Amino acid sequence: MSLPIRPVYRRNVTSDATAVAAANLAFYRALESRDVETMSDVWLHDAATSCVHPGWHRLDGWDEIERSWQNIFANSRPWTVSCEDVRVAIAGDFAWVTCVEVIVPFGGDDEDDAARMQATNLFGRVNGEWRLVHHHASPSPTEQLVSEEPVN
Amino acid sequence: MSLPIRPVYRRNVTSDATAVAAANLAFYRALESRDVETMSDVWLHDAATSCVHPGWHRLDGWDEIERSWQNIFANSRPWTVSCEDVRVAIAGDFAWVTCVEVIVPFGGDDEDDAARMQATNLFGRVNGEWRLVHHHASPSPTEQLVSEEPVN
Numbered sequence: 001m002s003l004p005i006r007p008v009y010r011r012n013v014t015s016d017a018t019a020v021a022a023a024n025l026a027f028y029r030a031l032e033s034r035d036v037e038t039m040s041d042v043w044l045h046d047a048a049t050s051c052v053h054p055g056w057h058r059l060d061g062w063d064e065i066e067r068s069w070q071n072i073f074a075n076s077r078p079w080t081v082s083c084e085d086v087r088v089a090i091a092g093d094f095a096w097v098t099c100v101e102v103i104v105p106f107g108g109d110d111e112d113d114a115a116r117m118q119a120t121n122l123f124g125r126v127n128g129e130w131r132l133v134h135h136h137a138s139p140s141p142t143e144q145l146v147s148e149e150p151v152n
Numbered sequence: 153m154s155l156p157i158r159p160v161y162r163r164n165v166t167s168d169a170t171a172v173a174a175a176n177l178a179f180y181r182a183l184e185s186r187d188v189e190t191m192s193d194v195w196l197h198d199a200a201t202s203c204v205h206p207g208w209h210r211l212d213g214w215d216e217i218e219r220s221w222q223n224i225f226a227n228s229r230p231w232t233v234s235c236e237d238v239r240v241a242i243a244g245d246f247a248w249v250t251c252v253e254v255i256v257p258f259g260g261d262d263e264d265d266a267a268r269m270q271a272t273n274l275f276g277r278v279n280g281e282w283r284l285v286h287h288h289a290s291p292s293p294t295e296q297l298v299s300e301e302p303v304n
Contacts, residue, residue, distance in 0.1 A: 047226040048241045050250055052270050055293055058250050060239065087212065089200045089285070091276055094246035096286055098202055098210050118204050121294050124243055133241070134248055136272040138290030141207055 020095040023087065023123050023130035030099065032081040034073040039140050040066065044124060044131035052136040054117055078106035083119070093125040100140050116140040169240050172247040175275050175282035176238065177259055180253065184233040186225040192218065196276060204272035204288040232257035235271070245277035252292050268292035 022041070030039040043049060046060040051068065059065050085100040101117040104110055122134040175194070180193040195201060199213040202236050203220065235251040250287055253269040274286040 050239065050241070050248075052250070052272065052290070055291065057252075057293055058237070058239070058270060085170070085201065085210070088296075089248050091204070091285075094243050096202075096274055098204070098286070098288075107217060118210060118290075119214075119286070120204065120286065122248055122274070133243075134250070134272065136270070136288050136290070138204070138270075138288070139207065141209055 016090050016095075019124055020088050020090060020097060020130050021086065023132065024083070024088075024097045024099065024121055027121060027132055027135070028081045028083050031101075031103075032079065034076055034078070036066065036069050036073060039073075042132050044126060044133050046133070048133060050134045052138070054137050054139055080104045080106065081110075084125045095123045095125075095130065097121045097123065101137060168242050168247075172240050172275055172282050173213050173238065173251060175284065176235070176249045176251065176273055179273060179284055179287070180233045180235050183253075183255075184231065186228055186230070188218065188225060191221045191225075194200060194253075194284050195286050198285070200285060202286045202292075205285060206289050206291055232256045232258065247275045247277075247282065249275065251272040253289060 025040045027039075027089055030042050033039075043062060043065065045062045049060075049062050049065060051059045051065045053059075053068060053072070059068055080103075082102045086097065086099040088095060088097050097120075099119050099121070101115075101119050102110075103115045103117070104113055108114070116139070117137040118140045119135065119137040121132060121136075123130040124133045125131075179191075179194045182194050185191075195217065197214040201212075201214050201217060203211045203217045205211075205220060205224070211220055211262060214277050232255075234254045236254055238249065238251040240247060249272075251271050251273070253267075253271050255260075255267045255269070256265055257279040261267070268291070270287040270292045271287065273284060273288075275282040276285045277283075
């Protein structure tokens with residue numbers, strides 16, 4: 001079976017992978033900034049986009065997604081955002097990034113106060129730029145859960 | 153901005169969208185069957201694949217994913233599986249499907265006993281066949297949560 005899909009790891013970094021990783025990082029910088037304009041620059045503005053915030057139903061299209069960010073940013077306090085365990089896979093003009101989001105309230109402690117979310121971020125290359133077309137985030141397991149069996 | 157990405161709804165069904173929806177349905181039939189071979193037929197067997205079961209850390213590559221299905225199926229009881237609110241978007245040889253998984257224990261009641269999961273399923277077209285390359289499922293909100301604000 002031929003493989004148009006290439007997994008990309010740090011040891012095998014291509015310019016495409018670097019550009020996708022940069023687009024993913026820009027999303028988390030926008031999340032940290034709590035600025036809707038900055039967040040807007042990351043997304044494709046199209047009806048095809050979709051978004052699942054943690055524990056939330058799916059939002060369809062950029063208009064709904066933009067309103068959700070306005071609500072989130074209006075109701076959030078300063079936080080720092082980083083991501084761990086980043087994995088990039090590219091298939092032509094489409095890429096998916098999986099990572100663990102680490103969100104710490106401003107002044108909080110990385111170990112005790114961090115919320116960790118498992119994220120799937122899909123990017124499409126449009127006119128040479130990688131734009132976010134789908135985001136799905138959900139709570140990541142705590143340490144004691146890791147020893148248990150997954151249940152789908 | 154040009155749009156290589158096409159959202160596909162029921163009113164605008166193409167043969168590609170039908171094929172992707174069929175691949176998505178095959179995944180849920182495999183989940184319902186609790187048969188690893190049936191599940192194996194749905195996935196691309198490649199190191200690029202990834203999977204996030206609900207509340208679980210990410211699994212990388214088909215070998216890890218296959219083991220997780222073996223564990224899940226060995227430890228699960230009969231259930232019925234369906235999906236609601238299916239949305240298909242296609243960009244060339246790549247597609248993402250979002251839907252709500254509805255999992256009901258055998259003999260259970262659809263309303264009271266169903267577990268609902270929000271899912272993102274990514275498919276790649278390889279040699280003309282749509283194969284699952286990434287699955288991310290997480291608990292869907294209950295009714296009372298829908299009135300609250302999303303928190304990312």
